[in-house]
Amino acid sequence: WRFPYLCQMYGGGSFLVPYLVMLIVEGMPLLYLELAVGQRMRQGSIGAWKTISPYLGGVGLASVVVSFFLSMYYNIINAWAFWYLFHSFQDPLPWSVCPLNDNHTGYDEECEKASSTQYFWYRKTLNISPSIQDSGRVQWEPALCLVLAWLVVYLCVLRGTQSTGKVVYFTALLPYCVLIIYLVRGLTLHGATNGLAYMFTPKLEQLANPKAWINAATQIFFSLGLGFGSLIAFASYNEPSNNCQKHAIIVSLINSSTSIFASIVTFSIYGFKATFNYESCLNKVILLLTNSFDLEDGFLTASNLEQVKGYLASTFPGKYSEVLPQMRNCSLQAELATAVQGTGLSFIVYTEAIKNMEVSQLWSVLYFFMLLMLGIGSMLGNTAAILTPLTDSKVVSSHLPKEAISGLVCLVNCVIGLVFTMESGNYWFDIFNDYAATLSLLLIVLVETIAVCYVYGLRRFESDLEAMTGRGLNWYWKAMWAGVSPLLIVSLFVFYLSDYILTGTLQYQAWDAFQGQLVTKDYPPYALAVIGLLVASSIMCIPLVALGTFITRCLKRGDTPPAA
Amino acid sequence: MLCLLFFLVTAVGAELCQPDAENAFKVRLSIRTALGDKAYAWDTNEEYLFKAMVAFSMRKVPNRETTEISHVLLCNVTQRVSFWFVVTDPSKNHTLPAVEIQSAIRMNRNRINSAFFLNDQTLEFLKIPSTLAPPTDPTMPIWMIIFSVIFCIVIVAVMLLIFSGIRQRRRKSKGPSEVDDTEDKCENMITIENGIPCDPLDTKGGHINDVFMTEDERLTPL
Numbered sequence: 135w136r137f138p139y140l141c142q143m144y145g146g147g148s149f150l151v152p153y154l155v156m157l158i159v160e161g162m163p164l165l166y167l168e169l170a171v172g173q174r175m176r177q178g179s180i181g182a183w184k185t186i187s188p189y190l191g192g193v194g195l196a197s198v199v200v201s202f203f204l205s206m207y208y209n210i211i212n213a214w215a216f217w218y219l220f221h222s223f224q225d226p227l228p229w230s231v232c233p234l235n236d237n238h239t240g241y242d243e244e245c246e247k248a249s250s251t252q253y254f255w256y257r258k259t260l261n262i263s264p265s266i267q268d269s270g271r272v273q274w275e276p277a278l279c280l281v282l283a284w285l286v287v288y289l290c291v292l293r294g295t296q297s298t299g300k301v302v303y304f305t306a307l308l309p310y311c312v313l314i315i316y317l318v319r320g321l322t323l324h325g326a327t328n329g330l331a332y333m334f335t336p337k338l339e340q341l342a343n344p345k346a347w348i349n350a351a352t353q354i355f356f357s358l359g360l361g362f363g364s365l366i367a368f369a370s371y372n373e374p375s376n377n378c379q380k381h382a383i384i385v386s387l388i389n390s391s392t393s394i395f396a397s398i399v400t401f402s403i404y405g406f407k408a409t410f411n412y413e414s415c416l417n418k419v420i421l422l423l424t425n426s427f428d429l430e431d432g433f434l435t436a437s438n439l440e441q442v443k444g445y446l447a448s449t450f451p452g453k454y455s456e457v458l459p460q461m462r463n464c465s466l467q468a469e470l471a472t473a474v475q476g477t478g479l480s481f482i483v484y485t486e487a488i489k490n491m492e493v494s495q496l497w498s499v500l501y502f503f504m505l506l507m508l509g510i511g512s513m514l515g516n517t518a519a520i521l522t523p524l525t526d527s528k529v530v531s532s533h534l535p536k537e538a539i540s541g542l543v544c545l546v547n548c549v550i551g552l553v554f555t556m557e558s559g560n561y562w563f564d565i566f567n568d569y570a571a572t573l574s575l576l577l578i579v580l581v582e583t584i585a586v587c588y589v590y591g592l593r594r595f596e597s598d599l600e601a602m603t604g605r606g607l608n609w610y611w612k613a614m615w616a617g618v619s620p621l622l623i624v625s626l627f628v629f630y631l632s633d634y635i636l637t638g639t640l641q642y643q644a645w646d647a648f649q650g651q652l653v654t655k656d657y658p659p660y661a662l663a664v665i666g667l668l669v670a671s672s673i674m675c676i677p678l679v680a681l682g683t684f685i686t687r688c689l690k691r692g693d694t695p696p697a698a
Numbered sequence: 699m700l701c702l703l704f705f706l707v708t709a710v711g712a713e714l715c716q717p718d719a720e721n722a723f724k725v726r727l728s729i730r731t732a733l734g735d736k737a738y739a740w741d742t743n744e745e746y747l748f749k750a751m752v753a754f755s756m757r758k759v760p761n762r763e764t765t766e767i768s769h770v771l772l773c774n775v776t777q778r779v780s781f782w783f784v785v786t787d788p789s790k791n792h793t794l795p796a797v798e799i800q801s802a803i804r805m806n807r808n809r810i811n812s813a814f815f816l817n818d819q820t821l822e823f824l825k826i827p828s829t830l831a832p833p834t835d836p837t838m839p840i841w842m843i844i845f846s847v848i849f850c851i852v853i854v855a856v857m858l859l860i861f862s863g864i865r866q867r868r869r870k871s872k873g874p875s876e877v878d879d880t881e882d883k884c885e886n887m888i889t890i891e892n893g894i895p896c897d898p899l900d901t902k903g904g905h906i907n908d909v910f911m912t913e914d915e916r917l918t919p920l
Contacts, residue, residue, distance in 0.1 A: 220841035
């Protein structure tokens with residue numbers, strides 16, 4: 135869901151240029167590297183990196199830790215999707231109308247100030263507290279949905295990768311069908327062309343903005359799922375003679391074209407929503423003027439609005455100046471420019487657009503079902519990344535059967551995930567979403583690239599691949615792995631660190647129930663500590679395991695000479 | 699004399715009904731928004747109907763059963779369409795209190811709306827809040843029903859998979875002993891002729907004497 139947002143922020147059509155460049159320079163080489171490593175070493179991420187160098191077992195462990203963090207917080211999205219899905223079977227949709235206040239004379243105050251979709255998200259779904267310090271209690275409705283989401287994930291990973299493979303066919307193909315349906319529906323909506331025109335008009339000056347390039351690189355990085363270990367885990371089940379080069383190119387191309395396709399759908403829906411809001415804003419202004427000046431009903435229309443406004447301003451200046459503050463300036467461009475990303479996009483913007491369509495229940499059910507499929511697909515990849523090392527290791531798998539291991543992992547994650555169902559849960563979710571994976575993954579992939587090229591040896595790896603697949607390594611891949619990609623990752627890393635240092639403390643968006651909008655607040659110290667812990671715990675695995683291996687080796691070397 | 703009285707009455711009436719007068723209410727109609735092409739024009743006949751509806755509403759109030767149409771006064775009709783109205787008492791000297799009129803109109807809002815083919819939004823009584831329809835709360839929220847159905851299905855599927863997995867493992871652990879039994883049986887079944895098992899003879903390109911073959915087949919199998 136980041137791609138439509140980035141596209142909107144960095145100049146629409148012209149964002150595609152840095153995106154495609156980064157795909158070719160960064161995405162494909164790194165994807166190929168991970169697939170090749172998995173296929174060659176034929177083990178999960180921990181075992182694979184240990185084979186490359188005994189000191190690098192920490193890389194695999196760091197990947198597992200990051201995957202563990204991800205699976206902790208990601209499934210709450212599926213829980214929310216379930217919640218909305220179950221609520222889509224009502225007429226009218228519960229987020230399209232505001233509930234009444236206590237004496238039934240008007241609508242609920244919070245709902246009036248915000249919109250009904252925001253109210254449903256912040257109050258009914260999350261029951262969000264004003265700040266991260268007020269934890270509140272665990273909300274039982276989202277908790278139930280979370281339990282259900284984990285049960286579904288457990289059902290899919292129960293039998294191991296064979297069953298997961300069959301489920302992934304379903305979870306990967308169904309979203310495409312729904313996207314196509316939505317594309318057809320979206321393009322026929324009134325005002326969709328506005329959104330599409332906005333997206334595809336390139337703002338070429340954004341190409342000079344370094345942030346556009348950096349965000350393109352980050353987006354490619356995370357959408358391909360590099361560094362999680364799931365790619366290595368899946369590739370280790372491949373045949374040794376499998377042509378992973380072709381697969382890498384195909385997968386990255388499919389991934390990017392899916393992003394672009396999804397953003398076409400998103401922008402047509404954006405256009406519909408923006409046009410709808412613009413027209414209702416105009417209608418409000420028309421009603422206001424008609425009522426204040428007692429003009430004939432139906433006289434004012436959108437086309438003659440400006441003329442009549444001018445006429446009224448000149449004829450009744452006093453009264454006009456009274457009314458002026460209440461009149462909002464309606465602008466289609468402003469509506470289109472409200473860019474939202476993340477959970478805001480999925481659960482607020484889309485639901486707002488859906489509630490205005492005909493047969494909104496059907497579209498809502500389809501949309502949240504698709505969201506659920508995508509979410510469960512991601513969860514399966516994550517859980518596989520955690521389970522493969524566990525089932526590979528003899529220690530654990532000798533004591534417990536496969537089903538019990540998966541059950542235990544799901545149970546632990548579910549219990550921890552109940553934190554996100556508390557009233558302040560969404561704030562913790564944002565913390566995990568922004569910091570659990572970002573920096574750690576960059577570092578992990580950097581270490582991976584350097585390990586394969588310089589520790590294991592690029593020539594050795596090349597000859598391994600040739601022996602395995604029967605195909606030689608193109609000079610392009612070698613150049614990318616050895617030089618360009620590590621430099622790119624280092625520069626991304628430097629950028630993020632400098633950005634953090636420059637801005638000082640970290641801030642977050644909190645929902646203010648009285649104003650009915652988001653306000654920015656600073657993180658309290660313990661939240662900052664948690665952020666630091668998240669980032670450090672995965673990164674520290676690499677040096678710690680290296681150090682541990684070094685010490686045990688020294689001790690062994692110290693032991694063996696006396697024995698000899 | 700009669701003219702003077704008439705003039706006095708209308709003057710008094712004009713005084714009672716004025717914008718922002720005491721106990722006066724403003725009404726706003728949006729006929730074209732509600733009905734589009736089928737919109738009717740607002741004329742004195744429609745005003746008469748309105749007065750009749752207000753009088754009807756007031757008649758439902760205890761102590762006010764004698765309200766007549768002539769007690770309802772309209773003024774300041776604009777093109778919008780909007781106007782002010784008051785309801786006077788039988789003596790036509792002062793207006794009825796706003797609270798009574800408010801409660802009477804609220805009780806009969808639906809009847810008044812339907813007389814004009816309008817709704818609460820298109821026939822507005824400013825200062826008289828409309829009672830919004832209470833939300834229909836079913837005894838069991840719908841989402842719980844669907845949730846319970848899906849929950850049960852998933853639990854059943856998980857149980858099935860777990861038990862089939864356990865059964866498979868039990869069969870595998872029993873499996874090697876069973877395989878041994880059949881292997882013993884196989885040993886007994888391997889026909890031995892002249893101390894050499896028959897099967898290798900077939901595979902090593904040995905020729906089978908057809909005469910003996912047909913003899914075997916003539917005998918009925920057991």
